[in-house]
Amino acid sequence: MYISIRWKILIPIIFSLVLVFAAFSFFLTNQMEKSLVQKGEAVVSSIQFGLEDIIVARETAESILEKEMIGQAAMTSLLFEKGTTYEELVALAKKSGLDEFWITDEKGNTVLTNMAPSVEFNFGSDPDGQAYEFMKLLTGDETVVTQKAAVRSLDDKFYKFVGVTGWDDLRIVQVGRDGAMLTELDQHIGVVPMIDSLKNELSDEVKYAAVLSASGDVVASTNESVSLGTGLTDGKQWKGTIDGKSVMYFGKSLSDGQMLVVALSNEVMQTVQWYTGLAALISVMLVIFITYFFVRRLMKPLDVMRGSLEEISNGKGDLTARLHVSGNDEIGKLASAFNKTISEIQAIIVGVKQTASHVVESTMSLSALTTATTDETVFMLESVRHIESGASTQTAMTADCVQTTTALAHRLQDITEASGELFGQSEKTKEAAETGQGIIIEAIGQMNIIDESVHALSATIDVLQSNTVEIGSFLSTISAISSQTNLLALNAAIEAARAGEHGRGFSIVAAEVRKLAEQTDDATGQIQSLISRIQEEVEKSTKRMTESSEYVGKGKIITEEAGKSFMNVLEEIRGMAVKLKAITTATDEVAAGTEEVNAANETIAGASNEAQSHIEDIAEKCTVQSERMTEMGTSIHELRESSEQLHSSVHHFKTD
Secondary structure, eight states: OOOOHHHHHHHHHHHHHHHHHHHHHHHHHHHHHHHHHHHHHHHHHHHHHHHHHHHHHHHHHHHHHHHHHHHHHHHHHHHHHHTOOHHHHHHHHHHHSOOEEEEEOTTSBEEEESSOSSOOOBTTSOTTSGGGGGGHHHHTSOSEEEOOSEEOTTTOOEEEEEEEEOSSSSOEEEEEEETHHHHHHHHHHSHHHHHHHHHHHSOTTEEEEEEEOTTSOEEEESOTTOOOOSOOOTTOEEEEEETTEEEEEEEEEOTTSOEEEEEEEOHHHHHHHHHHHHHHHHHHHHHHHHHHHHHHHHHHHHHHHHHHHHHHHTTOOBTTOOOOOOOSSHHHHHHHHHHHHHHHHHHHHHHHHHHHHHHHHHHHHHHHHHHHHHHHHHHHHHHHHHHHHHHHHHHHHHHHHHHHHHHHHHHHHHHHHHHHHHHHHHHHTTGGGGGGHHHHHHHHHHHHHHHHHHHHHHHHHHHHHHHHHHHHHHHHHHHHHHHHHHHHHHHHHHHHHHHGGGGHHHHHHHHHHHHHHHHHHHHHHHHHHHSHHHHHHOHHHHHHHHHHHHHHHHHHHHHHHHHHHOOSHHHHHHHHHHHHHHHHHHHHHHHHHHHHHHHHHHHHHHHHHHHHHHHHHHHHHHHHHHHHHHHHHHHHHHHHHHHHHHHHHHHTSBOO
């Protein structure tokens, strides 16, 4: 539930005032009630004192009368003992002021009275009767029996009786006297005339006075229509109404067992309570009005402040408005603090506006850069995947090349061994071949040219595909040497045939050399078929191989021309020996080169595997980078939307 600060201030003040006035009213009412109680008790006490004096006066009068009657009864007892008669009792009654004499025997039967010459009455005939009490004189329990003046049950007359025992024996001697004197005393100074006098003598505050008997019956009252009820005790106070008016009753016991009841008017206290409540209500209303006026005046700057804040919160956002500072009190300090806060908020909003604009522009630029970077990352990822595919192919081909060069190394080892055997045979016939040394030297020179061409070709292959090209060069050299050897062997066979019987041994050697040359050609062909795929990948290698073939062809032509120049078989054999030596040397070089190629291929294979692993890592990182760039693009888009929303939120604030 919303409660304004104005009412938060007023409600405690009103509540406090109500409590104060309620406490004051309660205190005043309580004091008035105490005053009324004290006054009532004082009035009751004063009336009680008067009634107690009346009671004491009556009891004193009755006591004197009682003592006088006891003496008269004793004298009557003595007279009866001496023989008095009816007539004497009648005369004695007239002169003594006694009204009745009663004398009985030991059983309570009347034997003499002044009421009549002969009366039959027994005092003990009725246990509930008024006379039965005097039977105590016959039992010896009492010597004197007195009764208070009361209405006689016999004839409803007010009488007082006193009795004594006989002078010398047990009997009842009773005297009675009319209580008119006591009645007259009661009528003049008794309770009833006292109560009657209160009707006129008491003030208007005493609305009622009454005396109740011990049984609760009203003995005398100032208003017989008032009903008091039962259960009254000494000192009891209670409230009630008399004739529709509020009163307070006070009860006080008298010494004779009766109860004095006095009712005092309670209207004064009610009037005081009513006026007190009215005054409290008027005071509270007046204080509320004055407090509300001052609180409203004090709260006016706060209302202005609240209005400004509501304008800002409702979207008007005027941050240029300032409160008027009219004092140096708490409200004035609060207004100054409010103006300072609004100024700081204004500066903050200006900064936020500028920052929001810059953020929007920056996010737009960053979004464009992110889009371009994402596209480039995707393109780079595709390129890396193509490179990865090519690297896989190259790795597989390098592995095949390693296997091929390994097989080639084994074949070259066989060629080396065969060349060694052939060279041993050629050494045996070296002397016979010296005649063809010049031509062989020329052939060797031509083969050197071929060797230089092969080396040039090897350098070109190293630039393009390292040791793989060298393998092709070595194979071309081996093929050329094999062809030349075959030609030389053929020429040697021809020359051996011409020589006849002298060239038969050389013919056998030439046949073996030719066989080895053919095997070399077969091995070279197998190796050439294995590396053909590698040679196809490099066009430049193919061109160089073509040039090498041309040089080899020229070498063949020159060798043929040199062979025609051989004049005899020995010269051809010598040339063949030189060629065999060259073949052996070349075969060793090819074997060494093959081992180097194999090592290079293994290095290439390891590098290819490592490169492929790095390429896979690069591809994976490119994928992650692409995903992050996508997420960054989403975040930048959200940042742009938030910046635009921030710019829209602060745009409505008026700062200048």
